[in-house]
Structures are given as structure tokens and as C-alpha cells.
Amino acid sequence: MRLKSIRNCRPGDTLARSIYSETGTVLVGAGVELTERMLARLKNMNITAVYIADKRTDDILIEPVISEEARREAMTIIHESFRMVESAKPKWQLLFSDRKFGRRIRQAMTTIIQEIKSSRSVMNLMADACAFDNYIFAHSLNVALYSIAVALKSGFSEKEVVEIGIGGLLHDIGKTCVPEAILKKQGRLTEEEFAIMQKHTEYGFEILSKQDEIPLLSAHCAFQHHERLNGSGYPRRLKGEEIHPYARLMAVTDVFDALTSHRVYRPPMLPHEAMEILYTGSDSLYDASYVAIMRDTIALYPLGLSVTLNTGESGVVVDANKGYPSRPIVRILVAPNGEEVDEPYEYDLSKRLDLMIVASDELL
Numbered sequence: 001m002r003l004k005s006i007r008n009c010r011p012g013d014t015l016a017r018s019i020y021s022e023t024g025t026v027l028v029g030a031g032v033e034l035t036e037r038m039l040a041r042l043k044n045m046n047i048t049a050v051y052i053a054d055k056r057t058d059d060i061l062i063e064p065v066i067s068e069e070a071r072r073e074a075m076t077i078i079h080e081s082f083r084m085v086e087s088a089k090p091k092w093q094l095l096f097s098d099r100k101f102g103r104r105i106r107q108a109m110t111t112i113i114q115e116i117k118s119s120r121s122v123m124n125l126m127a128d129a130c131a132f133d134n135y136i137f138a139h140s141l142n143v144a145l146y147s148i149a150v151a152l153k154s155g156f157s158e159k160e161v162v163e164i165g166i167g168g169l170l171h172d173i174g175k176t177c178v179p180e181a182i183l184k185k186q187g188r189l190t191e192e193e194f195a196i197m198q199k200h201t202e203y204g205f206e207i208l209s210k211q212d213e214i215p216l217l218s219a220h221c222a223f224q225h226h227e228r229l230n231g232s233g234y235p236r237r238l239k240g241e242e243i244h245p246y247a248r249l250m251a252v253t254d255v256f257d258a259l260t261s262h263r264v265y266r267p268p269m270l271p272h273e274a275m276e277i278l279y280t281g282s283d284s285l286y287d288a289s290y291v292a293i294m295r296d297t298i299a300l301y302p303l304g305l306s307v308t309l310n311t312g313e314s315g316v317v318v319d320a321n322k323g324y325p326s327r328p329i330v331r332i333l334v335a336p337n338g339e340e341v342d343e344p345y346e347y348d349l350s351k352r353l354d355l356m357i358v359a360s361d362e363l364l
Helices: 036-044 068-087 099-118 122-128 135-154 158-170 173-177 191-198 200-209 216-224 245-259 271-280 288-297
Strands: 002-005 026-028 049-052 306-309 314-319 329-334 340-348 357-360
Touching (some): 068 099, 068 135, 068 158, 068 173, 099 135, 099 158, 122 135, 122 288, 135 288, 158 245, 173 200, 191 200, 200 216, 245 271, 245 288
Antiparallel strands (some): 002 049, 306 314, 314 329, 329 340
């Protein structure tokens, strides 16, 4: 299978993986042959990329890092939590007083953590970060998954990883209190609008800290994930050790996912470009230890990703090189002239330093 931009999909392409809605329900199931009408609907729903069956890449077996059931449950929890806040008056009332819901959040986190711990393809985590129709919800899940993987590698205890996972899942819940016109504005925010947007961290902390079933340190993830080591962040301009370790970790995963995702106001960056930005800000903006662990924990170019090289050739990532996250092995399927090659061939970019990835299909 291969990951393909929705813009480059054609009627007759067959889905290799299901596409989910913001509630975690299946929009289009695996094995379905796409029609022109389906493609138009998916584009309108802001689905940017899907997994497509392709006989030339049938040998690429992309195992999901977490099961469809665990992913669906997490997305449902995000959806229900955000909807509870949106309908609450006042918004900071005790929303999760139903202990069953609190236990459900913890159980979902425990399941995801166990699946990530036992996964043989945890480095392919970035490959799971697509095919949802709501940016904020998808971003919340992505940040939770990245944060859990980094926390496990950093040696946090299981209790701490659960707190970090819950914090990641709900870190942006304060955005329910920000006007939609600001959240979805395509141009640059004015100073006044940006000040309102920044308030989502305080709103998120106030909401979560009032919930009996949410750990207080998870609420601090919402409060501090935009703080920066040099004091340039918000809302309190905390510096260095004043920022909780959970939030220092989440600052890295939050920025990485935001930079590599489609936004209403800009196209996504290539993964290695996003990582370079994090490295540039190491020790001034971001905790260098978490940046390094993030780099070594996930494959920047996961299996099945469609890429274009500086030679004009394009193909699919078939394997990652540990220690060289931006230099995967690529199977070439299309020649520089745009024609499919008769016999696909592969480049190991860790050995061919003259070659580099200049575009990624689902990021175009």
C-alpha cells in the first residue's frame, strides 16, 4: 500500500485503510473503490491523504501503531469532551463528574500506551497521523500519540505516561472558548485576535483543573504547552525549569505536528524541515533532550509515503534508516519525465548523499 494525496487519487483507486470522521466513525471503509463523487466529498471534508492499494507496493506492510478500535475510542473521547465544554454553561463547571467517563479516558490511555509499547512499528507513528476530517481533533490525537511515544522513551513511569497522554488528548480543549472566526481565519491574526487565541491555554487549564477525573498535571499540559525555555512563550512567560517537564515535552510534539499538518493559513512543511526548526530552537525555545528523543522515536518519512527527489524521480518510502531519519530507502516508480518506470528500483538515501527528498505527495 502507499499513502497518496487526495488530489492525486483517481476514480478506481482502492482504499487500503479506512477513513474516519471526527467522532471516530468510519467514513469510507478499507477495500472500497473510490468514485469521482467520493473524492469530491473527501476533498470538501478536508481529507488530505489516504492509503491506496498498489500492486507495485504490495510488499510494503504498514502495521498501524495502534488498533482501529483504540484510535476510534480516542477520537470519540476527544469529540465528546469538546462537545461537553461547548454546551456547558458556564464552561468551567464540573463536566466529567460522571466517573465512568473519567475511567473511560484513563482506560483509553492505558490501552494506547500498551499498544505503543508492544508495537514493532512505533517508528512509523507519523504514518498514522492522517485521514481525519477535523484538524483540531486529529491534532489532539497526534500530539497524544507522539507525546506517549516520547515519554516512554524518556523513561517516565506508567502513571506519568498516562497523565501525559491525557494531557495531549485534551491540551487544546480551551479552543472551544475561542471564536470560530479566529480559529479558522485564513490570513494572519491581528494582535487583538492573537491575544484572544492565546487565551486557549488559560481556558484549557481552568476547564481541566476543575474536573475530578482529570489529573492536575494533565491540566498543566493545556496551560503550559506554549511556554518556551527563554521566556518568550505564553501565557505566563515561564522560563526553563519553571515549565513542567510534561509541558516541555509537549511543546516539541505540538509544534512538530502543527508544522507538518495542513492548516487553513499555510501548507505543511516536510517532516525533516519541521525537525530542523525544532533543532534550531533547541535550548532556547525547546528542550533539546526531547527534540533528540522525538527525532529518534519516529520515522520522519514513514513507510508508504510518496516522495519526490531532487532528480525529479518519485516513488515510495519502503524502509527507514535508524540514525538517519531524513534519509530513508525509496523505491522509484516514476521517472523524471513523469512516466512510470518499467522496473521499479530503490535508492538508499543514507548512502546516496547526492539525493534528497524535495516534496512529499500528501504535503503538496
